[in-house]
Amino acid sequence: MNVLEFEQVVVGYDRDPVLPALDLTLAAGSFLGVVGPNGSGKTTLVRTMLGLLPPLSGHLRFPNRRRPRFGYVPQRESVDVSFPLTALEIVLMGRYGLLGPGRRAGRVDCERARAALAEVGSSDLCDRLYHTLSGGQRQRVLVARALTGDPEILVLDEPTTGMDLPSERSLLDLVASFTSRNMAIIMVSHQLGAVSDYARWLVLVPGRNIPVIVGSREQILTSERLTEIYGHPIAVRSVDGHAVIFVEHECDAGSALASDRPRTGA
Ligand SMILES: Nc1ncnc2c1ncn2[C@@H]1O[C@H](COP(=O)(O)OP(=O)(O)OP(=O)(O)O)[C@@H](O)[C@H]1O
Ligand SMILES: [Mg+2]
Structure with a gap:
């Protein structure tokens, strides 16, 4: 069953479109990856899904006849760390949407926040000041915050940036x-290989004002398509059933597909 549908939705700011009209459906229990170069419109697209930005035209439909509960893990640099809040206090913020105006968080909310921290394996961070945590620890706290609102749709914007591989x-x-x-x-995510291990379907946002392409990971992640969109030679290989993306080094000349050159794997 679909939980979200875009019908000819144009996303952008004020009256300035970022992407042409787009159709999209999201099914319950599915994992959708959103990929594309910097500045192409990925965050603008997901913020429109979340209702944080109004569509410039078109319709956002919720087939359940009500707005689903969303959880949001924003791009890391957009989280203000200037307040001396503990990890638990940050996670509790995820309950505010359920509390209603003027109500303060109570015992049940604290229990839910502690349970969410436990779920992401970070109970030990509970009383630590958020701004003293490492990047990876902060990301887990932000996922816990998104979980406390019991989301039906969880949106994560580059959640693994700066994290080590394990x-x-x-x-x-x-x-x-x-x-x-x-x-x-x-x-x-910009980690094309990693995202394709989890998402069967990908939304490729090729660039500002260029039509979005939706397809299976096999359709989207091809050497030709990625080379064209990123303007740089990129090769896609399948290794043990996983897509491995090779990027030609700037100093290399010739084909991206030659296999005897040093490469950067993603
Ligand atoms: N608040 C804003 N007002 C006006 N234009 C904006 C605003 N935020 C982003 N833009 C513009 O919209 C376009 C898409 O930006 P967006 O943040 O969606 O890109 P992105 O694909 O998420 O990039 P990145 O991979 O770097 O996070 C860019 O041209 C950007 O300058
Ligand atoms: Mg972004």
């Missing part, structure tokens, strides 16, 4: 496990 995999495994309770996941 931490990245463990966070993505955790997020993917939420689909078994029918939560839909939308994840923006």
